[in-house]
Amino acid sequence: MAGGLTNWLVDVMHTMNYVGIFLLLVLARVIPPVPAESVIPLAGIAAAQGEYNLLGVALAGGLGSLAGQLVWFLPSRLMGRDRLEAFLKRYGHWLTIHPRKVRRSTEWFGKHGGIAVFLTQPVPGVRTLISIPAGACRMSIPLYCLYSGAGSILWTLLLAWTGYMLSRWPFAHSLVGYFTVGLLVVLVGLYLYRLISHFHGIRRAQKSSRGPDGDPPVAGAPLSP
Secondary structure, three states: HHHHHHHHHHHHHHHHHHHHHHHHHHHHHHOOOOHHHHHHHHHHHHHOOOOOOOHHHHHHHHHHHHHHHHHHHHHHHHHHHHHHHHHHHHHHHHOOOOOOHHHHHHHHHHOOOHHHHHHOOOOHHHHHHHHHHHHHOOHHHHHHHHHHHHHHHHHHHHHHHHHHOOOOOOOHHHHHHHHHHHHHHHHHHHHHHHHHHHHHHHHHHHOOOOOOOOOOOOOOOOOOO
């Protein structure tokens, strides 16, 4: 499994070069459980062999990350805070994004602004979550691109440099492959856990709102004999 997933990432990267790196990072941001970001250390290993340039890898990956985050940022900016919260109340559980979490991140974003977008780029999930309140707060598109792009490029450069240094190890390629699979399992597991927890919370709330016989309490009726 590790070899198959790693080989697919490498095939995309080698077939399309920097465009492949860009597209894989877009995929990783639009669909967070996809561990396409692990392609960057692989690109760093290839850069040590003369196939890529580290700066080129950082630019391709960073811009791909920015493009993927714009998929979350732009719709929330168009909807605004009220419509966004209404949308998340109805569909947010499928994205494992609760309106309360967005409200908290919006408050945090209000205090830290663009710096929050910049600093959260290395943190999976959070960088996507911060894109939503940034859009809902109507942050300007050029300013968002500046902070998100700068943070993404620097983070991608660090990952690529890590792969470059790992290239000295004889089994570096296999290690990255197992890391890719492990990351996929963890991210998918977290998604399923959050989804199940959400539906369990809804079911528990529905039960607590019912009377002792399982029927909704009647207005004005005593709750107990």
